[in-house]
Amino acid sequence: MIDLRELKERKSEILANIKARNMKINLDEIIELQEHRSTLLQQTEALRANRNENAAKMKGKLTNEERAVLIEEGKALKEEIAVLESELRAVEDEYLRLGRTIPNYAHPDAPLGTDESDYAILRHVGSPPLFSFTPKDHVVLGEELDLIDFDTATRVSGPKFYYLKREAVVLQMALERYALDITLKRGFTPFITPDIAREEILLGIGFNPRGEESNIYTIEGMDACLVGTAEITLGGYYAGQVLDKKDLPIKMTGLSHCFRREAGAAGQYSKGLYRVHQFSKLELFVYCLPEDSEQHHRELLAIEEEIFSGLGIAYRVVDTCTGDLGAPAYRKFDIEAWMPGRGENGEYGEVTSTSNCTDYQARALSIRYKDDDGKNHHVHMLNGTAIALSRAIVAVLENYQNEDGSITIPPALVPYTGFDTIQPRN
RNA sequence: GGAGAGAUGUCCGAGUGGUCGAAGGAGACGGACUCGAAAUCCGUUGUACCGCUUGCGGUACCGAGGGUUCGAAUCCCUCUCUCUCCGCCA
Numbered sequence: 008m009i010d011l012r013e014l015k016e017r018k019s020e021i022l023a024n025i026k027a028r029n030m031k032i033n034l035d036e037i038i039e040l041q042e043h044r045s046t047l048l049q050q051t052e053a054l055r056a057n058r059n060e061n062a063a064k065m066k067g068k069l070t071n072e073e074r075a076v077l078i079e080e081g082k083a084l085k086e087e088i089a090v091l092e093s094e095l096r097a098v099e100d101e102y103l104r105l106g107r108t109i110p111n112y113a114h115p116d117a118p119l120g121t122d123e124s125d126y127a128i129l130r131h132v133g134s135p136p137l138f139s140f141t142p143k144d145h146v147v148l149g150e151e152l153d154l155i156d157f158d159t160a161t162r163v164s165g166p167k168f169y170y171l172k173r174e175a176v177v178l179q180m181a182l183e184r185y186a187l188d189i190t191l192k193r194g195f196t197p198f199i200t201p202d203i204a205r206e207e208i209l210l211g212i213g214f215n216p217r218g219e220e221s222n223i224y225t226i227e228g229m230d231a232c233l234v235g236t237a238e239i240t241l242g243g244y245y246a247g248q249v250l251d252k253k254d255l256p257i258k259m260t261g262l263s264h265c266f267r268r269e270a271g272a273a274g275q276y277s278k279g280l281y282r283v284h285q286f287s288k289l290e291l292f293v294y295c296l297p298e299d300s301e302q303h304h305r306e307l308l309a310i311e312e313e314i315f316s317g318l319g320i321a322y323r324v325v326d327t328c329t330g331d332l333g334a335p336a337y338r339k340f341d342i343e344a345w346m347p348g349r350g351e352n353g354e355y356g357e358v359t360s361t362s363n364c365t366d367y368q369a370r371a372l373s374i375r376y377k378d379d380d381g382k383n384h385h386v387h388m389l390n391g392t393a394i395a396l397s398r399a400i401v402a403v404l405e406n407y408q409n410e411d412g413s414i415t416i417p418p419a420l421v422p423y424t425g426f427d428t429i430q431p432r433n
Numbered sequence: 434g435g436a437g438a439g440a441u442g443u444c445c446g447a448g449u450g451g452u453c454g455a456a457g458g459a460g461a462c463g464g465a466c467u468c469g470a471a472a473u474c475c476g477u478u479g480u481a482c483c484g485c486u487u488g489c490g491g492u493a494c495c496g497a498g499g500g501u502u503c504g505a506a507u508c509c510c511u512c513u514c515u516c517u518c519c520g521c522c523a
Binding site: 045048049051052053055056058059061062063064065066067074077078079080081082083084085249383 | 451452491493502
């Protein structure tokens with residue numbers, strides 16, 4: 008969440024940002040709640056001061072009569088306080104609930120725009136492969152080579168699930184380890200994280216665990232959800248803590264399953280492995296000083312690029328427009344890899360995303376560091392995809408297919424797979 | 434899953450209704466002593482919010498939430514977590 012104390016002084020800025028993000032929020036209502044809360048809080052505290060003063064008078068020896076008078080006064084105060092406190096709680100809950108919906112400020116250089124087409128393409132790296140034949144998409148390749156089984160998964164688990172088989176299993180693990188090694192080289196501490204997180208953590212990270220539009224599976228009877236990304240568990244790792252300044256930056260790389268409901272997501276762009284209910288992902292996460300977050304954001308992007316360019320797959324880097332930023336993100340870069348099987352003649356498809364969420368999540372989760380002046384400040388928090396295994400497999404299979412139906416393993420992966428080709432089945 | 438014990442400040446630890454934001458010790462910081470250090474002595478040392486703003490005043494917080502009371506770290510209820518023993522288990 009943003010710092011709600013700045014609501015009034017930065018009002019026009021906040022309004023402009025809400026508009027740029029194509030959101031609808033009634034800011035005046037929140038400001039009214041804030042003022043109401045402030046009034047109630049001051050009244051409540053004044054009454055509590057009276058109560059404490061009254062109680063203090065009764066410490067010494069008193070006649071029964073004197074005591075009786077004070078007790079009566081105390082009883083009256085108690086009732087007044089109870090009424091105000093319940094009103095205060097109601098107003099405060101609503102104030103915070105609505106206040107949390109205000110999005111983070113956006114980076115001044117983030118492209119303005121309300122939909123996906125307003126992004127800025129920062130650069131293209133590599134060139135899409137030229138095929139002397141009509142390339143297949145990964146669904147066809149996965150079936151012909153008996154690498155991916157969607158049909159059985161649909162019967163056993165439901166639509167948008169899949170079994171990986173044979174070389175695809177080794178390929179996934181190879182990609183995992185390949186990407187992990189790159190992050191380790193960069194000084195990230197590796198984690199395998201829980202796949203379930205408490206709702207309060209989800210909320211703090213900026214996910215909405217409930218409701219029709221939520222992409223999150225909640226767990227019946229528990230105050231918890233299946234995670235959609237390890238961003239949640241890595242970002243929740245230090246919730247409520249005051250970190251030592253000398254320990255920053257904290258750089259983590261975490262492997263988890265990712266579960267997404269993807270309600271209503273259908274169509275050609277979501278076929279096959281591209282959009283599924285469960286996949287595995289290696290996620291990068293950084294906690295750092297505010298003044299360092301832009302530099303760390305660039306590093307996260309550089310790591311993502313190193314991972315994809317190392318695979319020899321063409322990609323472009325996109326600076327996401329304001330309308331397409333998640334509420335916590337101050338700025339977001341995506342990598343879109345070339346996928347020959349996507350669309351009519353191949354298209355770029357999103358494979359990674361890195362966001363600088365500044366202090367937005369840290370404030371909601373209360374993650375701070377003690378500065379040299381002895382004061383506590385919120386850290387900046389950033390996340391990025393090292394590799395989303397399902398989409399990486401799409402990219403590898405489609406880009407490295409051969410006319411005879413075989414798949415060449417990208418050279419960087421061969422040390423991890425132990426084979427250099429997936430041969431066609433007879 | 435069963436039985437028992439516990440949760441207090443940075444840490445250890447005292448505290449069974451008002452004199453407790455909390456004894457005592459450790460640590461850290463400042464100062465004295467010293468050529469310097471150790472030892473010793475003196476002082477300071479939680480967080481959040483609110484109000485006037487060099488500073489001061491107020492409120493809240495003793496695992497969490499509720500309750501009793503004029504008044505709760507202290508009494509009652511619920512929950513969570515930790516530890517020990519038993520059972521089960523990858």
